[in-house]
Amino acid sequence: MCTVCGCGEGETQIEGHEHSHEHGHHHHHGDADHDYGKGAAHAHAPGLSQSRMVQIEEGILSKNNEYAAANRRWFSEHGVLALNLVSSPGSGKTTLLTRSINDLKSELRLSVIEGDQQTANDAERIRETGVKALQINTGKGCHLDGHMVGHALETLKPEDDSILFIENVGNLVCPAAFDLGEAHKVAILSVTEGEDKPIKYPDMFHAADLMLLNKIDLLPYLQFDVEKCIEYARRVNPKIKVMQVSATSGEGMDNWYQWLRATKQLSMIGV
Amino acid sequence: MHEMSLNEGVLQVLQDHAKSQGFERVKTVWLEIGELSGVEIEAMRFGFDVVMKGSLADGAKLEIIRVPGQAWCMPCEKSVQVTQLFEACPDCGSYQLQVTGGDQMQIKELEVE
Ligand SMILES: Nc1nc2c(ncn2[C@@H]2O[C@H](COP(=O)(O)OP(=O)(O)OP(=O)(O)O)[C@@H](O)[C@H]2O)c(=O)[nH]1
Ligand SMILES: [Mg+2]
Ligand SMILES: [Zn+2]
Numbered sequence: 001m002c003t004v005c006g007c008g009e010g011e012t013q014i015e016g017h018e019h020s021h022e023h024g025h026h027h028h029h030g031d032a033d034h035d036y037g038k039g040a041a042h043a044h045a046p047g048l049s050q051s052r053m054v055q056i057e058e059g060i061l062s063k064n065n066e067y068a069a070a071n072r073r074w075f076s077e078h079g080v081l082a083l084n085l086v087s088s089p090g091s092g093k094t095t096l097l098t099r100s101i102n103d104l105k106s107e108l109r110l111s112v113i114e115g116d117q118q119t120a121n122d123a124e125r126i127r128e129t130g131v132k133a134l135q136i137n138t139g140k141g142c143h144l145d146g147h148m149v150g151h152a153l154e155t156l157k158p159e160d161d162s163i164l165f166i167e168n169v170g171n172l173v174c175p176a177a178f179d180l181g182e183a184h185k186v187a188i189l190s191v192t193e194g195e196d197k198p199i200k201y202p203d204m205f206h207a208a209d210l211m212l213l214n215k216i217d218l219l220p221y222l223q224f225d226v227e228k229c230i231e232y233a234r235r236v237n238p239k240i241k242v243m244q245v246s247a248t249s250g251e252g253m254d255n256w257y258q259w260l261r262a263t264k265q266l267s268m269i270g271v
Numbered sequence: 272m273h274e275m276s277l278n279e280g281v282l283q284v285l286q287d288h289a290k291s292q293g294f295e296r297v298k299t300v301w302l303e304i305g306e307l308s309g310v311e312i313e314a315m316r317f318g319f320d321v322v323m324k325g326s327l328a329d330g331a332k333l334e335i336i337r338v339p340g341q342a343w344c345m346p347c348e349k350s351v352q353v354t355q356l357f358e359a360c361p362d363c364g365s366y367q368l369q370v371t372g373g374d375q376m377q378i379k380e381l382e383v384e
Pocket of ligand 2: 093094095122167
């Protein structure tokens with residue numbers, strides 16, 4: 001891990017980003033003089049030391065939250081609505097995004113950050129729509145964090161007054177804890193995953209404001225109780241909004257687009 | 272699963288405070304982990320030793336203070352205890368609960384030298 005800039009994921013690769021996390025480099029998060037890399041570790045002088053207690057009261061994720069707060073500030077200054085799309089692998093995030101982009105790109109300014117452990121496949125799928133996208137590869141990392149997204153913004157440069165979709169690493173557990181500075185987490189659950197996912201992975205559905213129930217075109221072939229699924233989601237999060245969609249057939253997508261338009265409008269007046 | 276990154280977060284906070292509060296070694300770390308935080312305690316302990324290796328907290332002891340989950344039940348209009356995010360109110364069975372506590376992951380205190 002690079003202890004200079006606080007990047008926990010030493011293997012992270014951001015497309016087009018030359019910034020390598022070596023100790024002692026000049027870092028641009030305003031903490032360039034915090035050079036922890038220089039052997040604080042073994043400066044222990046026996047005999048001289050005396051134990052004492054230090055009260056801290058600081059969140060474990062406080063570092064991530066600082067990066068997320070900086071991103072959030074940037075989003076609000078630039079009128080960017082940032083949405084963090086979270087789900088298990090293969091729920092249809094990229095399919096949903098490419099369809100949404102094709103349907104909305106004439107009326108809204110859009111861009112995408114793609115998070116996957118490996119490959120730039122998803123960013124390439126997005127770029128085929130003509131909208132700009134940047135791939136972050138987390139290597140073994142199982143989630144995006146505020147710091148990676150901050151760096152991605154420097155390269156991607158989303159336009160003012162736009163919507164930024166951040167497709168998180170496919171994982172129903174870890175991304176829940178890491179704020180990226182987004183306005184909302186949107187959880188995508190596909191009907192092939194089973195209706196009990198909201199209570200099996202409660203943290204994610206607790207953290208999301210909207211759940212898109214995807215692949216509803218497959219319902220005739222499955223035993224999936226939609227009502228039960230929604231009830232489970234509301235157990236974990238009484239306020240969660242739910243929409244049923246099919247990213248391939250297009251069914252229900254207009255509701256999602258209306259939500260996007262309305263949420264974008266609200267973000268402009270700071271709600 | 273993300274307990275590794277959580278421990279890296281702990282280490283960052285330790286390093287920050289080592290500088291500002293002038294200590295060089297950390298001997299014990301007290302964490303407050305709420306029951307609703309989604310943190311796996313065993314994974315946290317395992318990751319702690321691995322992540323702290325070679326740092327100012329190499330070999331430090333990890334003490335975990337568990338905090339029970341608290342929620343406000345809207346129908347009952349009172350605070351109740353829950354152990355999971357999807358649990359019903361133990362009194363009225365409603366799921367109209369708002370988590371009010373026990374979701375924290377905090378570093379409380381350190382023994383340093
Ligand atoms: N039938 C059906 N298939 C879908 C739908 N949405 C996505 N798929 C299929 O689901 C598979 C996975 O879709 P992706 O869009 O790659 O899913 P993802 O969530 O981006 O996957 P990762 O980024 O790898 O986590 C593809 O074969 C899609 O064609 C849908 O609404 N209905
Ligand atoms: Mg994808
Ligand atoms: Zn009650």
